[in-house]
Each structure stands twice: as C-alpha cells, then as structure tokens.
Amino acid sequence: MSETETYSATAEVAQVRQRTSRGKRIWIDLKKAPISAWFGLIVISIYGLVAVFAPLLAPYDQADTSFGAYLPWGDGHLLGTDQIGRDFFSRLIYGARNTIGIALATTLLSFLVGGSLGLMAAISRNWIDQVLSRLVDVLMAIPSLIFALMLLSIFGSTTWGLIVIIAILDSTRVFRLTRAVSLNVVVMDYVEVAQLRGEKLGWVMRREILPNILPPLIAEFGLRFSFVFLTIAALSFLGVGIQPPTADWGSMVRENASLIQFAKYDILGAITPLLPAAAIALLTVAVNFVVDWFLHKTSGLKDEH
Amino acid sequence: MNTEERGEKGDVLLEMKNIVIDGWSDERWHQIIRGVDLSLGRGEVLGLIGESGAGKSTLGLAAMGFVRPGCRLTSGSIMFDGMELSTASEPEKRRLWGTRIAYVAQSAAAAFNPAHRLIDQTIESSVRHDLMNEAEARENAISLYAAMQLPEPETIGFRYPHQVSGGQLQRAMTAMAMASRPDLIIFDEPTTALDVTTQVEVLAAMRDAIEQFNTAAIYITHDLAVVAQMADTIKVLRYGEEMEEAETRKMLTHPEHPYTKSLWSVRSIQKPAETSDDYILEINGVDAAYGKGLKVLHDVSIKVPRGRTVAIVGESGSGKSTTARVITGLLPPVAGEVLFDGQALPPELRQRSRAQLQHIQMIYQMADTAMNPKQTVAEIIGRPLEFYLNLRGKAREARIIQLLDLIELDESFYDRLPTELSGGQKQRICIARAVAAEPELIICDEVTSALDQIVQEGILKLLLKLQRDFGMTFVFITHDIATVKAISDEIVVMYQGRVVEQGLKDAILSPPFPEYTKLLLSSVPEMDPDWLSNLLAERAGA
Numbered sequence: 101m102s103e104t105e106t107y108s109a110t111a112e113v114a115q116v117r118q119r120t121s122r123g124k125r126i127w128i129d130l131k132k133a134p135i136s137a138w139f140g141l142i143v144i145s146i147y148g149l150v151a152v153f154a155p156l157l158a159p160y161d162q163a164d165t166s167f168g169a170y171l172p173w174g175d176g177h178l179l180g181t182d183q184i185g186r187d188f189f190s191r192l193i194y195g196a197r198n199t200i201g202i203a204l205a206t207t208l209l210s211f212l213v214g215g216s217l218g219l220m221a222a223i224s225r226n227w228i229d230q231v232l233s234r235l236v237d238v239l240m241a242i243p244s245l246i247f248a249l250m251l252l253s254i255f256g257s258t259t260w261g262l263i264v265i266i267a268i269l270d271s272t273r274v275f276r277l278t279r280a281v282s283l284n285v286v287v288m289d290y291v292e293v294a295q296l297r298g299e300k301l302g303w304v305m306r307r308e309i310l311p312n313i314l315p316p317l318i319a320e321f322g323l324r325f326s327f328v329f330l331t332i333a334a335l336s337f338l339g340v341g342i343q344p345p346t347a348d349w350g351s352m353v354r355e356n357a358s359l360i361q362f363a364k365y366d367i368l369g370a371i372t373p374l375l376p377a378a379a380i381a382l383l384t385v386a387v388n389f390v391v392d393w394f395l396h397k398t399s400g401l402k403d404e405h
Numbered sequence: 406m407n408t409e410e411r412g413e414k415g416d417v418l419l420e421m422k423n424i425v426i427d428g429w430s431d432e433r434w435h436q437i438i439r440g441v442d443l444s445l446g447r448g449e450v451l452g453l454i455g456e457s458g459a460g461k462s463t464l465g466l467a468a469m470g471f472v473r474p475g476c477r478l479t480s481g482s483i484m485f486d487g488m489e490l491s492t493a494s495e496p497e498k499r500r501l502w503g504t505r506i507a508y509v510a511q512s513a514a515a516a517f518n519p520a521h522r523l524i525d526q527t528i529e530s531s532v533r534h535d536l537m538n539e540a541e542a543r544e545n546a547i548s549l550y551a552a553m554q555l556p557e558p559e560t561i562g563f564r565y566p567h568q569v570s571g572g573q574l575q576r577a578m579t580a581m582a583m584a585s586r587p588d589l590i591i592f593d594e595p596t597t598a599l600d601v602t603t604q605v606e607v608l609a610a611m612r613d614a615i616e617q618f619n620t621a622a623i624y625i626t627h628d629l630a631v632v633a634q635m636a637d638t639i640k641v642l643r644y645g646e647e648m649e650e651a652e653t654r655k656m657l658t659h660p661e662h663p664y665t666k667s668l669w670s671v672r673s674i675q676k677p678a679e680t681s682d683d684y685i686l687e688i689n690g691v692d693a694a695y696g697k698g699l700k701v702l703h704d705v706s707i708k709v710p711r712g713r714t715v716a717i718v719g720e721s722g723s724g725k726s727t728t729a730r731v732i733t734g735l736l737p738p739v740a741g742e743v744l745f746d747g748q749a750l751p752p753e754l755r756q757r758s759r760a761q762l763q764h765i766q767m768i769y770q771m772a773d774t775a776m777n778p779k780q781t782v783a784e785i786i787g788r789p790l791e792f793y794l795n796l797r798g799k800a801r802e803a804r805i806i807q808l809l810d811l812i813e814l815d816e817s818f819y820d821r822l823p824t825e826l827s828g829g830q831k832q833r834i835c836i837a838r839a840v841a842a843e844p845e846l847i848i849c850d851e852v853t854s855a856l857d858q859i860v861q862e863g864i865l866k867l868l869l870k871l872q873r874d875f876g877m878t879f880v881f882i883t884h885d886i887a888t889v890k891a892i893s894d895e896i897v898v899m900y901q902g903r904v905v906e907q908g909l910k911d912a913i914l915s916p917p918f919p920e921y922t923k924l925l926l927s928s929v930p931e932m933d934p935d936w937l938s939n940l941l942a943e944r945a946g947a
Contacts, residue, residue, distance in 0.1 A: 289775040295754065296733055297792060297842075298762045311779035 133393055140389030147196055147383055154197040160187040162194035163345035170359075173368045180372060182356055188372060191347035195376060198342065199349045200383070202259065203328040206267045207321060214271030215317065218278025219305045222286050233279070236272045244269045245334065252340040262341065266331055270324055277320055281313040288312075315398040322391035326384040349376035418588055418621050419445040419468060424481035426463055426472060426645075437463050437476065438645045447588065448619040452636030452653070454626060454668070456857040457828060460645040461625045465591045468623055469506045470498045486588065503530035507582035511594040513574040517566040524562025527581040536585050549580040552617065553610040571721075572603030579611050583618065590615070590622045596631060600720040600884055601928040608634055608930075609941055627857045629668060630930035633657055634937040641665050653934050668858065669932075674865055674891040678910040681710035684744075685846055685878050686732065691741035693731050701727050702738070702902045709846070714872065714879040716893035716910075718886065718925065724902040725882045729848050732880070733767060745846075763793045766839035770851035772831035776823040782809075782834055783819050789842040808837045812867060829860035833867065840871060846878045853888055865892050886929040890914065898922050 133141075150157060159178075164186060171181040179188040221229040239247075251265045285291065286309065294304050333350025335341035342348040356373035363370035426438040438460045445451050445468075453461045463476065470490030472478050483490040485506070490498060502508075510516045517526060527549070528542035537545060543562075550558035553576040566574060575595055582590050595611070596604045612635060615622055624635045632639060632653075639656045641648040641664065649662040660666045686709040693702040702724050709715045717725045730736040732743055734754035743750045745764065751757050769775035776785055786805050790796040796804055806816050812833040823831060832852060839847050849868070853861040869892060871877055883889060889896060889910070896913040898905040900921045906913060918926065927940060 289769045289771065290777045292735070293767070293769075293775060293838075296735070296762065296767060297789060298757070298759050299792070307780075308777055312777070 129397060136389045137393035140386040140393070143382060143386035144390065147200060147386075150193055151197040151200050154193050158187075158190035158193040160190040162186065162191050162347040164190070165345075170369075172366060173372075179375065180369060182352070186345075186347075188352075188356075188375075191352060192349075192375060192379065194347040195349045195352060196379070198346055199329065199332070199380075202263060202332060202342065202348075203325055206263045206270065206328050207325045209263060209267035210270035210324065211274050211317070211321060213267065214274025215278045215310075216305070217271075218275040219282050219309060220301070221275070222279045222282035223301065223304065223309070225286075229279075232275070236275050239269070239272045245331075248331070248335065249338065249340060252335070257335075257340045257343055259342065259346075262332070262335070266328060270328070274317075274320065274324070277316060278313065281316050282309055285309050285312045315395055319391055319395050322387050325387055329380050329384070349380050352376040416447045417444060418447045418486055419443070420482075420484040421464075421468060422482045422484075424464065424467055424483070425479045426460075426467060426476055427479050428463075428473075428476045434477075436645060438467070440481075441642070441645070441647050443468070443640070445589070445621050445623065447621050448615075449638070450615060450622045450624055450636045452624045452626065452632035452639040453642060454629060454632055454639060455642035455648075456627060456859050458644075459642040461627075461642055462593055463645075464642065465593055465623050465625045466508075468589070468591060469502060469508065471502075500534070503587075504534045504536060504585045505587050506589045506591070507585070507587040509575075509578050509582050509590060509592045509595050511597055513578040513595075514566065514571065516578060517574065519566050522563050522565055523569070523577050527562060527577065527584050530581075531585045534585070542584065546580065546584060549583050549614070550577070552583075552614050553577070553580050554606065555580075570603070572599050572607055575599060575607050576610050579607075579614065583614055583620070586618055586620075588621060590620055592622060592624045592626075594626050597626065597628070601886070601930075602720050602924060604631070604930070605928045605937070605940065608937060611635070612937070628930070629858075630932050630936070633932055633934045634930060641668070657932055657934065674862065674869070676869060676892055676894075678894045679713060680894060680909055681713055683711045684708045685711040685746060686880070687744040688728070688732070689742050689744065691728075691731055691738045691743070693727055693736055693738045695736075700739070700902070702731065705731075705741070705899075705902070705904055707897050707904065707907060709878060709880055710895070711845075711878055712872070712876045713894040714881055714892055715895045715897060716881040716883060716889040717897045717899060718883060718889055719899035719905075720884055720925070722901070723899040725884075725899055726850060727902075728899070729767070729850055729880070729882055732848060733765060759793065763842050764845045765848065766842050766844040766846070767848045767850065768832075768835050768839050768852050770855055772828065772835045772855070773823070775835050776831060778823050781820045781822055782826075785823075785834060786837050786841050789838060793842050804841075808841055811840065811871075812837045813863075827860075828856055829863060832856060832860075832864055836864070836867065836871075840875075840877075844877070846880065848880045848882070850882045851884070852881075854883065854885055861888070868892065886926060898925070 165184050167177065167181045167185040167187065169181060169183055169185045171177050171185070173180050177187050177189065179192065182188055182191065217232055221232045248265055248269060252261065255261045255265070291304060291308050294308050299308075329350065332341050332348065333353070336348060336351040337354055342351060344351070353373050353376050359373050360370050421441070421443040423440045423442060424438050425436060425440055427434040428437040429435075441460075441464060443451070443464070453465060455461050463473065466473065467478065467483065468485075470483055470485070470493060478491055481491060485501070488497075488501075490501075517523070524543060524546050527546040528537075528539065531537045531542045531545070532539055536542075546562055547558050550561055555561050555573055555576055561569065561573070561577075569577065579590075579592075579595070592611070596607050599607060608631065614620070622635075624632060626632050636653050638650060638652050640650040641656075641662065643664055648664050649656070649660065651661075656665070657669075660669055686707075688705060688707045691702055691705045692700065693705075694700040705724070705728060707715070707717070707728070717728060719725050727736065731738050734750065734752065734757055737752035743752075745761070750761060754762075783802070783805050786808055787801050790801050790804055805819065809816060809818055814830065814833060818826075818830070818834075823834070826834065835852075852868075853864050856864065865888065868879065872879065879892075881889070881893060893910050895908065896910050897907040898913065898919075898921065905919055905921050913922065914926070930936060933939075
C-alpha cells in the first residue's frame with residue numbers, strides 16, 4: 101500500500117477547528133435567530149421584568165380603593181380607575197405578576213409531574229406503566245372544567261389550590277405526550293449503554309432521554325402555558341378562580357367589560373378593558389414565536405437556499 | 406417502456422458531462438461533485454465505487470436529474486436518451502421516474518410502505534403512468550417475482566413488507582424497479598444491509614434480470630468484490646472527483662491510480678492466531694429465550710482466552726447478538742451460566758456490581774444510535790471516567806484528551822456533538838468510551854459493518870493496537886469473514902442458536918468444513934469477476 105493513502109481520522113477533517121464552549125454555541129444560535137424570535141424574547145423579558153419589579157413600578161397598590169370609581173385616563177391615574185376605584189395601570193402591572201406567575205407555576209408543575217411520570221412509564225414498560233396510563237385515562241375521561249370546579253369547591257379557591265389542581269389536570273396530557281415520544285428514545289443503543297454502565301433510573305431519565313425529547317415538550321409547553329390563562333379566566337368568571345382583590349388579567353376584562361358600551365362618549369375609557377386582553381394576546385404570541393424558533397432549530401429542518 | 410422501441414445494446418443512453426453539484430453545510434456551499442463525466446450505453450452496467458462522502462449517491466441520483474434537498478446542480482449536462490435532464494421541468498422528470506428510470510435504495514425495509522401489500526406497491530408506478538392496466542401489471546409483477554427467484558411468486562406479493570425477509574424485500578424492490586421495464590436502474594448499495602448468504606441470491610437475481618431485459622444500470626457500492634460481479638466498467642470516485650475508470654477486468658488486475666491501488670489492498674491486515682489456556686470468560690451450556698416461548702439459544706458454550714480475540718460468526722438470526730446480551734446481563738439465560746475470571750456472573754444486570762459492569766464493555770454496530778446526539782464528545786467519553794474511576798475536573802479533562810489521542814483524534818473534537826463527526830470518527834469515539842472504563846473484555850457487535858473499507862481498516866488497526874498495548878480481550882461479533890480473517894485468534898461459528906464449531910482461526914478456515922461453515926465461507930464475494938458465475942454453477946452442480 102502506498103504511504104500517502106493510508107487512512108487517518110484526523111485527515112478526514114478539512115480544517116482543524118477550535119473548541120467551542122456551550123455558551124458560545126448558544127450565542128451563535130441567538131445571532132442567527134430570526135426577527136420574530138428576537139421580538140418574542142424581548143417581549144417575554146419585558147413581561148418578566150415588569151412581573152418581578154411590580155411593586156416598584158406600580159404607582160399604587162393593587163387593592164387600594166381610595167379613589168373614585170371609573171375615573172378617566174390621565175390626571176394622576178394613567179389609565180383611569182376601575183368599578184370600585186382601583187388604579188387600572190397599577191392593577192395591570194400587578195396582573196403581570198399574578199397571572200404570569202400562576203400560569204408559569206401551573207405549567208411547570210404539570211410538566212414536572214406529567215413529564216417525570218411519563219418518562220418513568222416509558223422506561224419501565226411494566227405494571228408501573230399500566231397503572232399510570234390507566235389512571236391518566238380515567239382522569240381524562242372526566243370533563244376537566246367540571247372536575248376542576250368540583251375540586252376547587254372541596255378544597256377552596258386558594259392560589260396554591262388553584263395551581264395544584266389545574267397542574268394535575270393538565271399533567272395528564274403532558275404524561276401522554278412524554279410517554280409517547282420517550283418510547284422512541286428508550287429503544288436507542290445509548291440508553292442501553294447507560295443501563296449497562298449501571299446508571300440509576302433518574303440519571304437515564306434526565307441525561308439520556310430528556311434532552312432528546314425536549315423539542316415536542318417545549319412546543320407543548322408554549323401551548324399549555326397559553327391555555328392555562330384561559331382556564332384561569334374561565335374559573336375566575338365562575339367565581340372560583342383568582343379571588344379579589346388580587347389583580348388578574350382575566351377578571352379585569354370581565355369586571356370592566358361594560359365600559360365598551362360607552363365608546364362614543366369616551367373612546368379611551370372603552371379601550372381600558374381591552375388592555376389586559378391585549379396583554380394576554382401579546383404574551384401568547386411572543387411565547388409561540390420563541391417556541392417556533394426553538395422547534396425549527398432543534399428539528400433539524402434546513403432553510404431553503 | 407416498450408421492448409421493441411429499444412435501441413441496440415451499446416447505444417449511448419446516458420451522457421453526463423462536467424457535472425458540478427454543491428451542498429450546503431456549515432453556512433456555505435461546498436462542492437460535492439467536482440466536474441465528473443459519465444457515459445453509459447444501453448444494457449451496460451457501470452459500477453460506482455468509493456468511500457462514503459465520495460459523492461457516489463449524489464452522482465447516481467443526478468443521473469436521474471434529481472438533486473437532494475440542500476444540494477444544487479451548478480453546471481453540467483445530463484442527456485438521457487436525447488433529453489436534457491438538467492433543465493427539464495419537474496413534471497417532465499417525474500414522467501421519466503418510475504417508468505424509464507428506476508431507483509433501488511439501500512434499505513428496502515425503509516423504502517416500502519409498511520401499510521400496503523408488496524404487489525400494490527410493485528405495480529403502482531406502472532398503473533399510475535398508464536403503462537398497463539391493473540390486471541396486466543399484476544401478471545407482470547408475478548412474472549418478475551419469479552424472475553427474481555422469490556419463493557411462491559404467485560402469492561408472495563399479497564404479503565406485507567414485514568412478512569418477508571430482508572433479502573426477499575430487496576429482491577421485491579428490484580422487481581418493483583423492473584416493473585415498468587425501465588431503460589436505466591440505479592442501484593444504491595442494494596446488498597450492503599444483507600447477510601453474505603442472502604447477498605449471493607440477490608446478486609444473482611439482479612444480474613439475471615438486468616441481462617434478460619437489456620437494462621442499463623448504475624451500481625453504487627463500496628464493496629469491490631460485489632461490483633466485480635455486477636459491472637462491465639468501474640468508475641472510482643473520491644472527494645467528488647473521478648480517480649479512474651476502466652473495464653472491470655482491467656481495473657481489477659491493473660489499477661493505475663494510487664488511490665485505487667490502496668482500495669484494492671485494503672484487506673491486508675493479517676494477524677497470526679494465538680491461543681491461551683487462561684480463560685477470562687466462559688459460557689457454559691447457556692439456553693436463552695425471549696418471552697416465554699421463543700427459544701433462541703440452545704446449549705451455547707464458548708470459551709474466551711485472555712488477551713485474545715474470539716470472533717463469533719453467523720448470519721442474522723443465528724444468535725450472535727443474543728449471546729452478547731446474555732454476557733452483558735441484558736437477557737438472563739434460562740439455563741447455564743457465564744463465568745468471568747472463574748467467578749459466576751449474576752444473570753441479571755441489576756444484580757451485578759459496578760466492578761463487574763466495568764470489566765465488560767460493549768461497542769455497537771451503529772455508532773449513530775450508540776451515542777446520545779445531545780451530548781458532546783467530552784460528556785460521552787467522560788461519563789465512564791466519572792462513574793467508574795471517579796475522575797473529575799482537570800484530571801477528567803486530561804484523561805479525555807489522552808483517550809482522544811489514543812483513538813487518533815485531536816483535542817478539537819473535545820466539545821463536538823456526534824452530528825459533527827463522520828462515521829469512522831463516531832465509531833472511534835464509541836471505542837474511546839469503552840476503553841475509558843478500563844475494561845478487561847470488550848464485546849464488539851458488528852462494529853465495522855456499517856463502515857467503508859478504508860475506514861474499517863483504520864478501526865480494525867486501532868482495535869489491534871489496543872489489544873497489543875493493553876492486553877484487552879475482544880469478543881467480535883460479525884458476519885464479515887474478511888474481518889474475521891484479519892483480526893481473530895479463534896472463531897466460533899453459530900447457526901440457528903447453536904454453536905456449529907469453535908477453534909483456532911486457521912483450523913476453522915481450512916477444510917474439512919461442516920456443511921454450514923462451507924456455505925458461509927463460499928458466499929463471501931471474491932475479487933474475481935467470474936466468482937459469482939462459478940459459485941452458482943458449482944452449487945447447481947452439487
């Protein structure tokens with residue numbers, strides 16, 4: 101054999117590459133992100149900042165009723181006051197904190213519960229899988245709104261009760277999705293490698309399987325997060341959701357909806373009830389922009405050139 | 406289409422000139438094919454060979470006027486029977502595809518729709534393009550099944566893809582390609598995924614069918630011995646450039662380009678067989694079964710001497726991989742025991758201690774699925790270091806770089822993801838992961854069968870080096886006799902879950918043979934263009 105033609109693995113690489121760290125990879129990805137993703141990221145960051153610093157940003161407390169009802173825009177109250185004289189702008193800011201906080205906590209909890217049980221079911225594929233799957237079937241067979249109403253009237257409508265109950269009802273869908281996508285990953289050789297190495301169940305779940313099923317889970321996260329708003333708004337409408345005086349965008353729409361009728365007298369006043377609705381809409385769009393970008397990036401779909 | 410319209414054998418059918426194809430990766434265009442010419446006459450078979458990434462498949466698909474998504478044809482002309490394909494519209498090309506030009510893919514299992522019967526898929530293109538009505542097409546399909554020597558040609562078409570074997574499926578796919586009597590068939594590694602014993606039948610059937618219908622073909626493969634049986638001329642590609650083209654016999658006897666010569670001499674690794682009485686692993690009378698009923702291993706006993714390589718050979722379904730699962734504890738045996746260093750190993754994986762797990766490591770056939778695509782090379786190699794040897798931080802990093810060096814890769818691979826590696830590099834990383842655990846025994850399950858010959862040679866040399874330097878013991882599961890000849894000390898032949906024979910390499914590979922060993926050995930293609938004809942004649946006579 102001629103000397104020059106022997107195989108060399110290093111020669112397979114066209115040019116020697118520098119090591120790139122994880123952080124650098126993320127930055128490269130961000131730089132390539134489309135404008136919609138940037139828009140989404142910025143909007144979410146602003147919402148996040150507003151939610152965290154709500155007490156500093158808001159001119160008044162969310163429960164302060166010491167003003168006249170239905171005051172117009174301007175004149176000390178940027179967006180006027182609501183039906184019992186609370187500053188609308190302050191309530192909008194606190195609403196970010198309460199609504200996003202509750203929605204985020206609910207979605208995270210449902211993913212934690214549904215996701216880990218789904219993974220466990222997919223890996224074990226024995227009686228644990230059977231018991232969990234049938235339990236989820238039973239839960240899904242009951243209309244979720246009625247089930248939530250029943251549970252809330254038994255345990256009372258505290259914020260934490262609300263979070264836990266919606267999270268558990270939502271986690272059934274997360275369980276099904278996680279189990280289905282994990283089943284394709286558990287059969288891979290690298291999972292077998294980990295088991296042969298003697299890794300514990302938790303490690304296999306967290307390090308081997310989870311990173312590979314993340315894309316569909318993230319997409320579901322974006323959707324679930326948006327749906328939780330609706331569920332909370334529906335429950336609030338029925339009087340078992342977020343309890344007054346806590347500001348929440350869903351109930352703010354309902355409480356001030358009647359102002360829309362007075363549009364021909366005060367156009368700004370009529371817009372007021374639409375603002376919390378717009379806040380929900382903008383956040384939903386922003387979250388889904390980011391999720392879309394993430395999905396596109398991880399699904400391996402190439403852009404047309 | 407119509408046999409009458411066809412020209413004479415040898416008339417030019419396909420003429421490709423100065424083909425340049427670009428592919429998009431790493432945010433820029435790369436040339437994949439750099440100005441290749443190709444000319445093919447009616448009824449002729451052209452063999453395209455080269456290692457993976459050489460551009461064989463890309464060129465083969467370009468002959469149909471097709472470029473993969475993410476690629477573009479930048480220049481060149483593709484004249485197919487007087488028609489310019491490089492500028493033809495999609496509908497024009499689609500009329501040709503499946504009727505006058507057909508394509509046979511490497512994995513028939515992936516190319517068939519599992520939800521439809523074989524015959525419905527075979528006749529689909531003929532019926533869609535109104536070449537025949539359904540009844541004619543069915544009759545035609547049945548005659549093709551017979552021509553492809555499929556069992557029960559009358560009824561086999563009414564089965565679903567999962568109800569026939571891999572070799573039968575590959576033949577059914579060739580029948581599908583033949584159904585509309587195309588002028589040109591492109592075979593893209595059609596037998597690479599098959600056992601040697603099955604490969605012989607498929608090759609013979611394909612060759613007969615091509616001759617019978619005077620079809621031109623482009624045969625893409627990396628296996629020289631196979632192409633020698635099929636092709637009239639051979640073209641060698643490397644990095645998208647043509648190295649050499651010559652008539653098959655001339656190419657085999659007098660290759661001119663140094664690269665071609667190196668391909669020819671790849672099967673050059675030789676290792677004298679040695680034995681030892683110090684057994685590191687003993688399998689005694691193991692029976693194993695999947696579920697309750699299906700027994701797949703019958704009284705298997707294998708002894709593995711320390712520091713040597715034992716090759717387990719046999720076709721798929723012979724129980725090779727199941728034996729590996731019993732050794733690793735993934736499948737507890739029904740009867741019998743596995744001794745490691747004289748101590749009985751607990752049958753179940755979970756009952757084994759960390760040290761017992763550490764001593765036996767495994768390397769898989771498909772490096773792609775054996776590495777977590779979301780972990781970097783450092784995480785993949787580093788985990789056994791952390792897990793068994795408790796190395797952290799700087800010590801772990803230093804050892805990873807040392808291991809990378811051992812497998813002949815440099816530090817720049819440290820934080821790459823598996824998707825950024827070539828097939829050979831991936832397999833090297835898997836080897837490094839196994840070596841990282843500092844095991845005494847490594848089970849290699851078909852580790853080279855998914856790789857090209859030159860890459861294979863590199864991997865085998867690396868394994869031999871590891872054995873020499875660290876005295877490692879290998880159990881090498883394979884169906885490739887050339888590999889076995891190259892690296893093993895002892896050979897175990899398995900057939901239908903039983904050990905046919907075990908012994909030193911030289912003893913097993915020389916006569917007298919038990920019947921199955923003889924069949925297996927004679928099915929390995931040789932670099933002689935008459936090998937297949939001679940073998941078939943001999944088997945017909947016997």
